[in-house]
Amino acid sequence: MKTFKYLPLSLAVAATLSSVSVFAETESLEELSKRLQELETKVQEADYIYDQQPAVLTPDFEPPAGIIFSGYARYGAHYSDSDNQYVDVGSTGRAVGRLGNEVNGGEIQFARAAKADNGAVWDVVVMLDNWNHANWGSESGINLKKMYAGVTNVFESQPELYMWAGRDFHQRPQQGLNDYFWMMHDGQGGGFNNLNLGGVKLDMGFVGQVDSAAGNSLGNDSGKYALTSKLHAIDLGIGNLDLYANYGFANEDVSEEKAWQVGAVLGLGASNKLVAKYGDGADTTVFDLAADKKITYVSLEGGIKPTDNLFIDYLASFYNAKGEDTTDRNEYSAIVRPMYNWDDTHSTWLEAGYAMEDYSDGGDKQGWKVTLSQNISLGGLPWSRPMLRAYVTAGDVKTTGDVETTNVDTLAGGLMFEAWW
Incomplete structure (x- = not known):
């Protein structure tokens, strides 16, 4: 983005x-x-880079003279006269693919940056978001998602060290085709990024979960906390390796449970990567503090470019959950999206996906989705935005149990825009 x-x-x-x-x-x-x-x-x-990740300033950033306006949004009409508007299977985001299968929402961010006489670079950031849909765990409208300040180029020996405190996006690695944040610790607290350890860089943070009874982000600490860390820029020749390690705990009057989580991202060449995660008492976040829940997630994703005009993105993943505080199951997902650019404005995309939940006590849930999308964008490339999109989506979810089998069909069409700026 x-x-x-x-x-x-x-x-x-x-x-x-x-x-x-x-x-x-x-x-x-x-x-x-x-x-x-x-x-x-x-x-x-x-x-000022915006990609739904924490914004980390660098010493060479030259602050503009005014307010920096950034964000991400997608809004439009999604019509369906079938059993279900969307094709929903699995625990890993839109496991059959996000194209033509995602709800409206957006994030609007304002920032002010300044450089001190001693060279230190500061920013103060506020963000409001609107993801008022049950799919995002919120039906409360506008949320205060960010309010923090940060600074870099303070220490001569560590010019890239960026320190922050407040409320922010925090440690949220994301996958594109399934719109899955496989870790997420948004909250309020503080930390640092890019501590240079001889070429390898370290990020650490201490954040409290925001109390959000209605799914919004307007409260104080919930009493649950996370210590997070990321070791990155580890060059292995074939690509960089990033390592994650997180620990979750709570005030005694909230929970006595603990949780921990580790993960890794290995770059494979220029455009492919392998992701692996294991959590004990945690799935995407150590705020879960689930006593007996163990999660394993592995995925391979990337893209190829057969011709100058044709791009093909793919993602395949495996997810396993077990323990008394979850439902024992394996989940499988595969998504492919060929994208053909006719010129610097028009493009046609076709996305196909399949996902399955296989339960250890019997039964399964399977789903597929196909979306055809015609696009008009500023640039014509897969990542060019803003984009106007007309699409048609067809899919089916089949659930097989001990007693009966059910089918939920989806046939939908829509007009929408998507942009990041």
């Missing part, structure tokens, strides 16, 4: 254009055009 511009750009351009008559008296139109190009270049250099 790429970059976005900040609000003062439009004001600066407007101010410049409004002064054309003044410039015309003293300068040529070529000089005016050159000034505008220089302004646009400065804006591009001030891009």
Whole structure:
């Protein structure tokens, strides 16, 4: 997910254009055009990356002069006159694929960055989100998802060290085709990123879960806490290796349970990676504090480019749950998405997915989905946004039990936009 511009750009351009008559008296139109190009270049250099991950400043970041406006959103109409609007199987996000199979929502972020005379770079960030759908565990509308401050380039021996405190996205590695955050510890607390240990970098944090009885993010600490860590930038030649280790605990009056979790991401070449996770008392988060629940997750994902116009993304995963505080089962998922770009505006995507829940005590749940999408985007590439999308989705979920077998069909169509900026 790429970059976005900040609000003062439009004001600066407007101010410049409004002064054309003044410039015309003293300068040529070529000089005016050159000034505008220089302004646009400065804006591009001030891009502030947004990709639904924690925003970590670097020492070479040059703060823009105004408010930085960023975010992610997808909204549109999703019509279905069948058994179910969406094809929902498994515990790993949209395990049959997210294209034409996801609900509306968005995140709007405002930030202010500044550089001190001593070179330290600061930012203060606030984010509001709108994921008011039961699929996201919230039906309460607008949430305060972020409110924090951070600083980098404070210590001469550790110029890349970024320190933060407040409420933030925290340790949320995500997969694209299934829209699955296989770890997530959003909360309020503090920590640091990019402590250089001789080339390898360390992130650590202490965060409290936000009390959210209605599924929103408006409360104080719930009494559950997490110590998180990530060791990254480990170069193995074939790709980088990232290692995660987390520990969860709570106030005595909340829970006496503990949880821990480890994970790894291994890059395989330029565009493929292997993900592995194991949790004891935890699935995606150690805030779970489940006494007897053990989770294993392994996936392989990536993409290939057979021609200049054809891209193919894929994901295959295995998930295992066992213990008294969960339902013993294996889950399997496979998704493939060929994408053909006709030009720098138009593209056609086809996504097909299959997922299965296989229960140890008998019975299973299987589902498939196929989505055809015609897109108009700024750039025409798979990651180009904003994008306007018209799609048709067909799918089926079959549940087999000891007594009966049920089928839930999905046939849906929609118009939507998706953007990150």
